[in-house]
Amino acid sequence: MTIGFAVYIIWLLSAALLFILLNNIGTLIILIISAVVPAALIIMTASAAKRIKIAVATDYSARKNEPLSGRVIVSNGSFFPAYDLSFNICCKNFLNGETDIVSFECSAPSKGSCSLDFAFSTEYAGKIKVFTDNIRLMAPAGIFRFRIKSNPENIAEHIIVPETAPCNVFVADLNYSQADGDLYSMHKSGNDPSETFLIREYVPGDPIKNIHWKLTEKVDRVMVRELGLPIKNDILLLFDMGYDADGDKPSRKDIDTLAETVFSVSQALIECGFHYTLGFLSNSRKRFHYHAITSHSERMELTDSLLSNTFAADEIDFVRRYMENKPGEKYQHILFVTLNKKNRISYLCDSNRVTVLMLNPGAGSDSAAEGLNLISMTNDGYKEAISAIGI
Numbered sequence: 001m002t003i004g005f006a007v008y009i010i011w012l013l014s015a016a017l018l019f020i021l022l023n024n025i026g027t028l029i030i031l032i033i034s035a036v037v038p039a040a041l042i043i044m045t046a047s048a049a050k051r052i053k054i055a056v057a058t059d060y061s062a063r064k065n066e067p068l069s070g071r072v073i074v075s076n077g078s079f080f081p082a083y084d085l086s087f088n089i090c091c092k093n094f095l096n097g098e099t100d101i102v103s104f105e106c107s108a109p110s111k112g113s114c115s116l117d118f119a120f121s122t123e124y125a126g127k128i129k130v131f132t133d134n135i136r137l138m139a140p141a142g143i144f145r146f147r148i149k150s151n152p153e154n155i156a157e158h159i160i161v162p163e164t165a166p167c168n169v170f171v172a173d174l175n176y177s178q179a180d181g182d183l184y185s186m187h188k189s190g191n192d193p194s195e196t197f198l199i200r201e202y203v204p205g206d207p208i209k210n211i212h213w214k215l216t217e218k219v220d221r222v223m224v225r226e227l228g229l230p231i232k233n234d235i236l237l238l239f240d241m242g243y244d245a246d247g248d249k250p251s252r253k254d255i256d257t258l259a260e261t262v263f264s265v266s267q268a269l270i271e272c273g274f275h276y277t278l279g280f281l282s283n284s285r286k287r288f289h290y291h292a293i294t295s296h297s298e299r300m301e302l303t304d305s306l307l308s309n310t311f312a313a314d315e316i317d318f319v320r321r322y323m324e325n326k327p328g329e330k331y332q333h334i335l336f337v338t339l340n341k342k343n344r345i346s347y348l349c350d351s352n353r354v355t356v357l358m359l360n361p362g363a364g365s366d367s368a369a370e371g372l373n374l375i376s377m378t379n380d381g382y383k384e385a386i387s388a389i390g391i
Helices: 003-022 025-050 213-219 252-271 296-301 303-307 318-324
Strands: 052-059 068-076 082-093 099-108 112-120 126-138 145-148 155-160 168-170 192-201 223-228 235-239 242-244 276-282 287-293 312-314 333-338 353-359 372-377 388-390
Touching: 003 025, 025 052, 025 082, 025 126, 025 145, 052 082, 052 126, 052 155, 068 082, 068 099, 068 126, 099 112, 126 303, 155 303, 168 252, 213 223, 235 252, 252 276, 252 287, 252 296, 252 303, 252 333, 252 353, 276 318, 287 296, 353 388
Parallel strands: 168 388, 235 276, 235 333, 242 312, 333 353, 353 372
Antiparallel strands: 052 068, 068 112, 082 099, 082 126, 126 145, 126 155, 192 223, 276 287
């Protein structure tokens, strides 16, 4: 019930009481007008409410820090004007679970339309949904309010991809390296003479032993053979998208830093010639997903799944859930990105090498285990922390 409707009821009762007390033509006219006019206005507004349509269009570039701008168009297909229409344009980021709201009020003429512009910040990465909510049309004088259902088709979705920082991943301890694999990198040369990466013309500084003598004699130019780089999927990259249920929810900046860290490391692994497996927990279903990554295209195919997986509180830490849902393969190197200080990260160590990238680790963070390397990160200094990672 609106305040205007309550005032109207009081007015109508007063008009009825006045007519009963005086019982003349003047009070009768007042009573009739008081009953008929508001009822007619409510009927007109109800008719307009059924013919109101709101369309949202966004003009968007999938880059961070470029405003997500758009326009909302309100159409009134009724013969009656919509004088007092209010609604919200909502921008929900599925990764951090936060929703930004812009409120609008407008009037749409009969058989006409109006348009309004809006803009949202794209400071933080994630899957974005833009939609209308809380649509209400008020009858004149505020005597009645009609709720209008949002059109489920009137939703715009976008992906704001995390930025990536320069990152180099190398094997820091050969004691934790498995033998070379049977596959060879298609993007980077190595030092395995049993496989050729490519053949090209000699440039000063190339090793003499790599000269392809037969081809050199045939083409009458000095040609060299670049050697192949053997690769093996013995790396597991784990992304902890949860936080302690007894603690505070991480800030948008914290979540954004973790997302940029994972995307930077995953890109660097491919660029450095490593195949790896990406593992994360679907917070809506509490179910683990493991995806083998061998190329940039396979990595980008997971962007939607990762950026729509909302960070969530959990009473059970990520490592404990992982121990109950470990993949069948054994990985010699585990990269673990997290901000939950209650994780028993030492449990990940099992004759393998574990590198933990933790945001703002506390003094009591579990890091005492053979083969475990804890890298501390901050929101302002994470790019420097991941510039060179030994696994």
